[in-house]
Amino acid sequence: MSKRPKFQTPTGMHDILPESQPLFQRTYNVASVIADFYNFNKIDTPIVESAELFSKGVGLNTDIVEKQMYTFRTKGGDYLTLRPEFTAAVVRAYIEHGMFNLPQPQKLYTYGPLFRMERPQAGRFRQFHQIDFEVFGEAGAVIDAQIIQISCNLLKELKFKNIIVEINSIGDNQCRPYYKKLLVNYLRSRESSLCVDCRRRVKYNPLRVLDCKEEKCQPVKAQAPQLVDHLCNECKSHFRQVLEFLDEVEIPYRLNPYLVRGLDYYTKTVFEIFEDSEQGQKQGTLIGGGRFDGLVKLLGGPDTPACGAAAGVERIISFMEDRVKQEKTAGPAKKVFLAQLSELAKRKSLKLFEEFRKAKVPIIESLGKDSLKSQLRLADKAEVTYALILGQKEALDDTIIIRDMKTGKQDTVRFEKTVQEIQKRLKK
């Protein structure tokens, strides 16, 4: 790189430059249209929340809370945290505003920046964006399926072709504790065959062992008791129903008994959606989510079932980038360029520009430039259809030249008819 600039974006954080704005815009637009169709209402929550909201909501011994939160102390002595995820914040809002008193279900969506202090790498940043959907007050398996369907539709609308849903059920407070015991007992018996990390995991987060990619642990994993086999009746039938609904809407899914998510609040259904390709493997989860029936109560609200999903905007966009390179990246092309020459013309140009604004005709100016040549060069680069040339002579005569940039044909028209004349020509 060049001489290192004095100021740079902090590690893992990025400027979203003009050229990538259209992609973000498009993604958010598609999400909004979908959210609107499925009757989700938009909500925005603050970027900072009480630190405790996340430690309690997400879970004290999750990685996110343990080492990834940006937490700071206010003058008053409160601890605030840059939100590392949406769900806890949206749940807080749901409770705080008594939305449980409104007709259920309440469907909410939001999008914006999130912060996690991890080492950045492909598809992972310290400031990143998610689009988040949450449904409150509906316990039925249809909702789980619908959330997954919405997630898939979002990707489909953004032209993803080979997406695959991985799904699992991690039970609820009835069956999970029992299963955990079973698993721990099993793992203890095989402890010597586990990798170093997993031996530690057995103690504080045994489910995570199922996630381990160490070769050493694979055989142990393979023989481990599976959660699916030990679900209570309710969870079992819930899971079966979710799958039946997915079959119904023909969403391709893959059962992954090892899918465990890193956030403590999940119950029953958990899922992750990937692009089914090599790059997809590297980039990781595009959309992840699941049911969290205990969270509202945990955070002080009434016992309320809920289910949601969150989409990683940067990850989605990184797939779209290659595709979009083929398409035209330029924004809507402007059609008219205003070139001027001399002080008098400059003054009149300033006024003329305003008339174009009032008429809502997009136009590019070049008031800072003096030579006509460089102005026309700009007009050429901008690929406009017409250039307006206002020189000393025209300014004095109250006329203006309209140049057709394609044919090079020029007409002189009355200055006060400029906007009118351009509008007429653009209509053709």
Place this chain on the structure above:
RNA sequence: GUGAGUGUAGUGUAGUGGCCAGCACGAGAGUUUGUGGAACUCUUAGCGGGAGUUCGAAUCUCCUCACUCACCCCA
């Protein structure tokens, strides 16, 4: 937090101990008088930083910083 790799103008690159660190694209100005797209000319701007080895360092060593990638975990 652990490990690996990379670091030359705005961008992409050449240059592995020694001639003013080249090239391309970009950007800006211009090639007689007020007219773009081509050509030509000029300008612009760089060895991430620091220390060391050496007569001499972009090049070797060390430190540091940054970026990238992987582990972990996740969107």
